[in-house]
Amino acid sequence: MVRQPTMEASRQKVLSSPGNGNGAVKKSPLDADFGAFAEGALRRWHVPGISVAVVDGDSTWAEGYGIANFPSSPVTPSTLFYMGSTTKAFTAAVTSLLIDSGKYSSSQDSSPLSWQTPISHLIRDDFVLQEGYEWPAAHLTLEDALSHRTGFPRHDKALASFAGPDKHPSTVRDVVRSLRYLPMATEPRVTWRYCNLMFMVVSHVIQTLTGQWLGATMRERIWEPLGMNGTFLSVEEALGTPGIEVARGYYWDYFGVSQDKKVDDGSTGLDEGANEEGKGGFVEVPFSSLDVASGAGGVVSNVLDYARWIRCLINEDDCTVLPKEAHRELKAARTVLSPDSAKGYDAPLAYSLGWLLGTYKGHRVFTHGGGMEAHGAEVYFFPDLKYGVVTLANTAVTSNIAGMELAWKLINDRIGVPEEGRFDWAAKSQKTLDEQLQLADTAIEKLYPDRADPPLPLALPLQNYVGKYFHPAYQTVTIELVDGDSSSEKGKKKGELKAVRADMEWQMVFEFRHVSGEFWAMVIDFLNTPNMLNGQLARAEFVVGVKGTVDKLRIEFLEDGSEGVIVFDRI
Template sequence: MGWPTRATKPRRRHTGTVSWVKTTLLFVCATTATAYQVPSPGQQPLVVDSNGAAFHGETNLASISGAPKAAIASSPFDDAFRALVADNLATWHVPGVAIAVVDGDLAWSEGFGTAVYPDKAVTPDTLFYTASTTKAFVAAALALMVDSGNYSVGSGQQKLDWTTPLSTILPDDFVVGSEYAGRSRDTTTDRDHAWATARLTVEDALAHRTGLAGHDPSRSRRYGLAPDSAGRNATVRDVTRSLRYLPLHTSPRTEWRYCNLMYLVLSHAVETLAGGQWLGDILHDWLWQPLGMSSTFLSLDDARAAPRENVLAQGYYYDTDQDEYVGVPHMPLEEVSGAGGIISSVNDYARWLRCWIDGPAFSSKGSNSSTADVCGGIPFQRPSLDAVLAPKMFLGKSTASPAPFDAPLAYASAWTTGSYKGHRFWGHSGGSNAFGAEVYFFPDDRFGVVLFGNTATTSNMAELILLWHLASERFGIPADERYDWDARFRRSVKARAARIDGALDRLYPGRAEPPLQPSLPLVDYTGTYHHPAYQNMTIELARKDSGHKINSRNNYEVAFTAERHDYTWPKLCEFVHVSGEYWLLYTDMLYEHSGNFKSYGRAWFEVSAGGRAHTLVVEFWNADDDTVEGVIPFSRVDNGET
């Protein structure tokens, strides 16, 4: 094992694909809970079953030596909690969830429900996509790089640190917005883009304060010259270089704005600093192997090749019309990388939490042999961990404390931080096209919880209800003082649906009635339009028998559709005519029809004097907060032939 050096190693595997799966609704519960007391060096792990009886034996959640010992505690997974889990899985339509709790010297883990229909139950070793909880590992790898002093940037005179500009690490690749043609609602300037290119730092990217919006629809699995969307696989370098074609949302460092793209830039930076070594190997060698996280991967193929006990969960969405779960294809991870590409188990993540709780980040001893042992000998240094965990930006514009927290939530580097009933915490959510993850720890209480589930969005809702229940039980919060997370999420779902249903009136409040007709026959608008960051948008006439309809609640007539199969989040786009050349755009996932990913935007065609539709302009909106992501011009590339 080597700590941060410039040695180059080959990439291990490439990702694959999986076939479509459709199954009927079934609920299975695995009820065996185990807890693990940290042994002395060389001692077999002490296993505690759900009744509190202790015995020595083999376990998949092996201990990490060096942590202090405490009396055996009872399992938090009692009958009442199991009933709560079953109720929430049924209410939020989640097939299964795995949970691990780190409490003092013990770690309890259990699986509930179904990993793969019809009969594979969730266990603590079941593999799930952990999505954006991956980001904390990128931050930890950068902390090791900074601490090592082995990495120089620019002319070689400056050591890597948190204030290092990204452009000094990636001088040819990291350019922000220089090629973006300003459109309406673009509130930034060329000066902002030039400043961002020259001065945005490693820490700015970690803290989501770059001024760049999410632009998740720009993430493609394939890159190549238009109109060839079946080109080569995307790389983190491709994504980094695409930033020159994207507008800033706000001036840098003025607003917190979540941006997965910047963690792909950081992935490219880490790999570049490490001499071209693949991020999956870096994380394995520097973090996962020393922590004993043997079931953690940054490759779908690696996860599929895991030992038999590490079943890879199938992701699902719930079809309300058919009253059944429908399988969603596993997402390839090549271009997801450090933004959200990990597949792991809650047993492995319990080791990760133990390192944060009892390691040098919060130990009064700082960095010494005992705290390093908790982290498997990883040479973390307290100053860099402090830099990772320090708050950087408030999550909202209001300074009011959001219920149920004691103070405004803030974002550190790959962690959200706040206080609940006097208990400090750091945590992060993760969501992919069919999975949800929640990872939280309360260092002053030596307490942490990790939960993984196999639906998008609704997993996170069920997990957060369970997480805050466990925390409230642990801290002795009276029942009448606990926050109603279920009611909050129901309000959130209802409000989001209302935003989607009301998009036409909000986005086009002064539209002509009756509407003006398009200037061209509809078939003349069809064809392939290209943007160098968003890649291809191929417009087709809508088929009457197309099946899934995004705007089914409004039932507007759809004129055009575009299926974007090659995207990280494969999308279906529907165009509803508004007036003249203006259209209302609805988007949703191609293979996940729960409605949790529905969004909207404005679109219009630009037509030449000769009667050719040469440009499609799309104003993408974020349905979560009803804000503009960016105005993106797609240029026609099929010579106008129909």
């Protein structure tokens, strides 16, 4: 098992305003028993380290557990992590401040900026949609974009690192201009559909209106007034700031395929989950730039700063950084999620502006998670209880699993929920984890349950499918043959074709497994964290033209449901 630093070495307590108003001192919930529970969660879920902050009335406590950077640098409350989609709340908050200022207006009719201002009235030349989407292009508003009700799916795999004929580093403006090539999944305002790109659209709107970088606006209007001096919208800026430590990201090698990359984790034998085949062990992940992530997921911060942020949101009367109207608007429900979202809560969740909201045991709760390639964040706050929890950790997916387990233990303890009345977040997470680890092996059955048996042969020799295929938003997919020597890795079946997408913001590998005729199952995994926890599936079809050559590649990406059929032309 991984040797974590001792509690004394790894833990730094922060206690501010310890009184409860009557002279008594509150006891920290982050005591030795909780520390043992946290370290157990790190081992169970294969997470190097995690930091936790709790806000309760006038008190704030924060602790760090485990490893920020191997072999021995411990997590402290000051350690910075990628915050992922918890960034969205800041983007919405900045928008509310621009609206409240009364200084900005629609370029079309000069009406004051509001949540109902159409995006096309603010960035007309850039916000152009496909033919047939004239109504959404004219009517989608800031409120629509920030509440995930535009009808656009994720399209995260269309985020290119470079754009334009000159191949300049992509900007949020480039992301906005790519929308003209992307299909919607539903009609606008019909259902909740998570879309990072729309928060990038609003980031471009903010930068256009203010004339400055979004990170500067966030710092000027929110972070500095709240004393959030360890918060950045640039990992490069964070890494270059003296006295700041950013936690390295890691992934756990479940399949034993990264033997030469594993870090020295200080263990003295096989780690938990390792076996005689060499499975198990942590692998370091390089720091990722956050320029394009911007207001959708670009923040780097720590639990101490986020405790200040949720304290502001809890104590509306005392937090003048956000005016009363902003507090009300940011927390008002805009869209209802599916019934499945009720698991663990009293009823299905809703989405406001950068926050999920619902009730738990009769208490109103706001929450949002964040995930990057190798980091995860969980944020919760209960306004009526004046209570909140933040967790940050340094793996993908399992950081959020461990964070939820720790956060809900603290929440249930605070409310006084008996053990038998607590939702089993660990069991739910384990089921999800098991399904992800089996995703590649079950891909064909999941995607094509009614496939031909026996399958029809390909129309052409396999080599004829190799080549480059292009889509103006999703860019180039370069298909190559899978090396015969690596077609079987540790006994696991592999595809016949693959495409390495190293020139995209989310670097991925597309693996093609033949199903029948020209139809293929695609298994998608992240290039820098190849353990399938972020794995996805897609359906693919090669189109053979009248000349007997492969002319097109049609892919239906399936992250959170169908993202529409994307047609790549052979080039």
